[in-house]
Amino acid sequence: MTPAVEARKVTRVLPGTVPVTLVRDIDVAIMPGEFVAITGPSGSGKSSLLYLLGLLDRPSEGKILVHGRETSGLSGDELAALRLARVGFVFQFHFLLPEFSALDNVLVPMRRLARWDDREARERAERLLSDVGLADQMKKRPDQMSGGQRQRVAIARSMANDPDIVLADEPTGSLDQKNGQIVFEIFARLAGDYRKSVITVTHDPHLAAQTHRQIHLVDGRIVDDGNGTKRALDETALPAPPGV
């Protein structure tokens, strides 16, 4: 089976007077229907890897394949089009458009893609919001909702165009435990019922334990990809001492 998204030998370096390596030598493949957590300490490159897998950022070396298709040759606009149809993002802070209602926020990506006509899109948005338990909150604007509700709107929006891949960057980071649990249950359902590949960055081990597998990053390298391929921390994680 072709992985939904795959990274091959991916390295991302932020250029500058002192180049910063965000991730290094990443090899990972996520299958459809898989619910994966990316864990690791702060600054280990979890979010950077997520943005690379979500085509939001480009690798400095190596390549990202979406459904087996190479993406490094694509233009910015082509990547945007691919994100629009295939990828859904959920961020730690909800990132909704503040002037639009919950329903309109979910409609934005659908109207941009225009796969459905107005009536279908509306019905679909209402269904997605009901799915995350917001059937009675659709007309509210983000500032009229609680943090947990907003994050659920963001999840509904990430699902708007029926993407294959849903990426979440610390989705529960600003939520209490109860709301965090609700969000994770929705993700589990997306992977289980809808066969989406769900990748979430988290540093909550309790929540990470509810996923199918956990990819553990340390200093920009995968030390455990959750498929039994473990690397010894001492070999890879520490940068080589200068002069060697």
Place this chain on the structure above:
Amino acid sequence: MNLKLDIALTHLRARKRQTLVSVLGVAMGVGFFIAIASLMQGFQEDLVRRVIDNSPHITMKDEFRDPPRQPIEIAYAGGAIALRGVKPKTEIRGIRRAGQIMQALTTWQGLTVSQVLQGQGFLRYGSKERSATITGIEPDRERLVTRIEKDIVAGSIDALKTAANGIILGRGLARRLALEMNDTVTVTSPTGVIMRMKVVGISHTGVLAFDEVNAYVLLKKNQILQGKSNIVNQLRMRVDDINLSRAIAGKVESRFGYKTESWDEANEGVFGVFFIQNMIMYSVTSAILVVACFGIFNIISTVIFEKTRDIAIMKSMGFAEGDVRTIFLLEGLALGAIGAGIGCALGLLLTYMLSVVRFKAVGLVEIQQFILKWSFWHYVIASGIAMVSAVAAAYIPSRRAAKVNPVEIVRGAA
């Protein structure tokens, strides 16, 4: 509604006061442009109309553009010839064979011709004296070529034929001399002929330059006054299509040799002034629009600054750079369009207000009110300029918005 337009308008709705200020800036530019354009064009067209109406479309004069060539120059064309102390021959000026030329011209399509003799004269009445340009006309031809008959405010042009020694005076001239209808004025010509003439008409063109110096008598009388029997020094022509004046004048001149000017050539100075006027108008109004554009630039830059997060989220969900740019260009266009709409209303209002103003001014011409030209095109041009400049003002910040890197923003917020 279109998604991008929807987002654009939502941004503007969220900051109503700033939007209002920007829109009003554009509206003022557009409004003033329309009012001033209408004022300027009205004035210019009125002046042109008066000038055209009061002078013949084409005038042939008894002069040549170049001095006559000397026989030796003709004999040795191209030779190194220098002549010194050449004194022009003393001859009675006038258009030679004017009768034949007129005969020939009357056969031309769309051309009406009259002949006049114009000369200087000295008018004396009581203790007052003024010099005048005395034009000897044939009333029956002249009325077909110029507006003279319509400008008569007292008496009539036909009275020249019936009165023994009739003269028609411009209103300004008559006033200066304190002359009224049927008074008798003494006319002295440069050659010393003195004639007592009766005022049989007053003409009023509204152009001071004409009214204060012009006097009309019969052609025959002027030929006696000027001591030039059977001589005319101007042929005046009226053309059916005024736009052909210059072309026809050129044809006439090349055919008969005498200097022949069309009305626009004769009044070239006036058109030079128009050009300067228009330049001033356009620079003043574009200055207003430039200021308005800074307002637009400002509001859109602010929106983009405040909406960086929104831009990042839109790009992360799959909006292309062009989509983001379009959103902010649409905001500029919307500001421009709304401003243009209000500006057109403002322009209409200003034009109306100017049109009801009454005053008395005697300058180049006598006017009592602003002469306004109502033209649909002023509105189209002003709105067009406003919208183009609004989009241009939005373009610079919108490019920056399109380049927002979502990774930097979401990383910064996390």
